[in-house]
Amino acid sequence: MHVPDGFLDVPTSVATGAVAAAGVGLALRGARRELDDRTAPMAGLVAAFVFATQMLNFPVGAGTSGHLLGGALAAVLVGPWTGVLCLSVVLLVQALLFADGGITAIGTNVTLMGIVGVGVGWLVFVLVQKVLPKRTSLVPVAAGLAGLVSVPAAALTFVGLFAVGGQAPVDLGAVLTAMLGWHLVIGVGEAVITGLVISSVVAVRPDLVYGARRVLAARTLELRGPTTDREVPA
Amino acid sequence: MRTRTLVLSGLLVALVLAGVVSVYASSHPDGLEYVAGRTGFLDTADDHAAGDGPFADYATKGVDDARLSGGLAGVVGTLVVLVIAGGIGFAVRRRGSSDDRQDSRDETVV
Numbered sequence: 001m002h003v004p005d006g007f008l009d010v011p012t013s014v015a016t017g018a019v020a021a022a023g024v025g026l027a028l029r030g031a032r033r034e035l036d037d038r039t040a041p042m043a044g045l046v047a048a049f050v051f052a053t054q055m056l057n058f059p060v061g062a063g064t065s066g067h068l069l070g071g072a073l074a075a076v077l078v079g080p081w082t083g084v085l086c087l088s089v090v091l092l093v094q095a096l097l098f099a100d101g102g103i104t105a106i107g108t109n110v111t112l113m114g115i116v117g118v119g120v121g122w123l124v125f126v127l128v129q130k131v132l133p134k135r136t137s138l139v140p141v142a143a144g145l146a147g148l149v150s151v152p153a154a155a156l157t158f159v160g161l162f163a164v165g166g167q168a169p170v171d172l173g174a175v176l177t178a179m180l181g182w183h184l185v186i187g188v189g190e191a192v193i194t195g196l197v198i199s200s201v202v203a204v205r206p207d208l209v210y211g212a213r214r215v216l217a218a219r220t221l222e223l224r225g226p227t228t229d230r231e232v233p234a
Numbered sequence: 235m236r237t238r239t240l241v242l243s244g245l246l247v248a249l250v251l252a253g254v255v256s257v258y259a260s261s262h263p264d265g266l267e268y269v270a271g272r273t274g275f276l277d278t279a280d281d282h283a284a285g286d287g288p289f290a291d292y293a294t295k296g297v298d299d300a301r302l303s304g305g306l307a308g309v310v311g312t313l314v315v316l317v318i319a320g321g322i323g324f325a326v327r328r329r330g331s332s333d334d335r336q337d338s339r340d341e342t343v344v
Contacts, residue, residue, distance in 0.1 A: 001266045006280035028326055035327035041241045044320020049244060051315040052252035055292065055308055057260040064268040065260035082323065089319040093311060099282040099290040158266065168275035175273045182265040204235045 001069065001154060001183075002094065003109055005102030012165025017107030023115040024088050030081030034210060039078065042208060046078050047086035049197075054090065058189055066186030069154065071117025072125060072146035073194045076139070076211035077201065080122040087114035108161065112154045121150035125211055134218040136206050143211065144195030148187045155183035245316065252308030256292070257301050 008016075035043060050070035057065035070090075074083035091109045094100040101109045125146035132138045159176045166172075198209065206212045263271065270276035288295045289307045297303040 001264065003266065004279040005282065006278050007270070007275065028322075031323075031326045032328060035323055037327060037329065038237060040323040040327040041237065041320065043323025044316045045241050045244045045248070047319030048312045048316035049248045049251075052248040052256075052308065052312050055252050055256040055259060055311075057262065057264060059260040059262060060265070062268075063262050064265060065262040066265050067259075085322055085326075086319050089322065090315055093315050093318065096284055097287060097289050097314065098292050098307065098311060099285045099287060100292070102280070103283045155265070162275075166275060167278040170274045175269060175275075178269040178273060179265070182269060186265050201240070205237070205240055208237065208240065 001109075001113060001151075001158065002091075002101035003105040003112070003158065005104045006167060007102075008105065008108060008161055008165040009167055010104075012161055013104050013108060016111045016161065020088070020107040020110035020115065023084060024110065027081040027084035027088075031079070031085055034079030034082045039208065039210075042078050043082050043086060046074050046083075047089050050074060050086060051090045051093065053193065054094070060182065060185045060189065064182055066151075066182070066189055068190055068193050069113050069117045069147075069151055070194075071113060071119075071154070072121025072143060072150045072190070073197055075118045075122040076125055076143040076146065076194075076198055077209055079210040080118055082210075083118040083122070084114050087118055112157055112161075116157045117150045117154045120153040121146040124149045129211070129214070134215045136202055136212055136215050139202050139206075139209065139212045139215060140195040140199035143198040144191040147194035148191035151187035151190045152180055152183045155179040245312075248312050248316075249309055252312045253305040256308045257304055 031043075050068070050073065053068040053070060055067070057067045060066050071083065071087055074086045077083075078086065088110050091101060091113060092106060095103055095106050095109070125142050128142040128145050129139075132142060156179070159172070159179050162175060163172055198211075201209050202212055206216055262268070267276065270279070282290070284290060289310060292304055292307045292311075294303045294306040294310075297306060
């Protein structure tokens with residue numbers, strides 16, 4: 001979903017640039033609450049992993065492809081603020097080094113995939129977690145649903161920006177329908193990959209999954225004896 | 235599993251995905267590009283200002299073999315992102331750990 005230079009006019013790009021700058025500024029402060037000596041290495045790993053998976057376009061039919069956006073994945077693994085930072089680094093490197101996503105559109109792309117992708121992903125994850133029983137086995141399910149919703153949410157935001165600052169007189173309804181439709185399909189891929197990755201990490205080190213902390217805290221109260229030390233790290 | 239083991243194996247997976255598996259990724263346009271083409275705003279895109287860079291479009295300049303060129307670009311990108319995001323992570327983190335018991339566990343469990 002990398003927006004190139006020229007899709008949006010200058011005022012819109014400046015506005016999204018301001019939103020992105022404010023978001024990253026807040027995230028730099030918020031990430032402090034999420035990262036300590038133990039979890040800090042995860043920020044680098046998650047960003048590197050999101051970069052790698054964004055290279056893996058999977059076909060979604062009719063000559064179209066999609067790739068993981070990774071917003072929900074990053075939010076659940078390292079926390080939403082750190083997730084915004086991870087996605088922003090990925091998008092910045094992609095634009096500057098790989099000519100993927102316009103340079104004047106960096107703010108737009110950070111807003112869409114960083115702030116909206118991570119933010120909506122995290123909100124959905126928290127909501128789903130409230131509904132589901134507190135079990136570690138359900139963390140990947142909540143993360144997958146978060147991924148599923150985050151992709152069309154970012155696509156919808158793009159259509160909103162395009163309605164304001166689009167540079168071509170095209171039928172907005174057609175853009176809306178096509179963007180939502182295709183990105184729902186891509187969202188299914190996002191859900192599957194997000195769920196699989198989260199379940200792999202939850203299986204070996206649930207304490208390193210930010211989104212599993214509340215579930216682990218609830219589990220500590222249920223277990224007694226020696227198993228507490230071994231199985232309930234956080 | 236120790237944190238270091240997890241981070242190193244995760245990094246290895248990322249490097250293999252970006253360096254090897256990416257060669258087999260679909261080359262079809264992504265959702266946005268496809269919709270832009272279909273609904274008629276694709277040609278409002280401008281040429282990329284960094285389009286002549288050494289790794290533009292995930293290809294390494296001067297490397298003719300397509301697999302090597304793309305794989306090298308993927309590996310470089312993964313490492314650059316790792317260093318920048320990892321550096322930011324360490325810079326903004328709280329010193330120490332919120333859970334001391336966890337720290338000792340990391341050191342003792344092999």
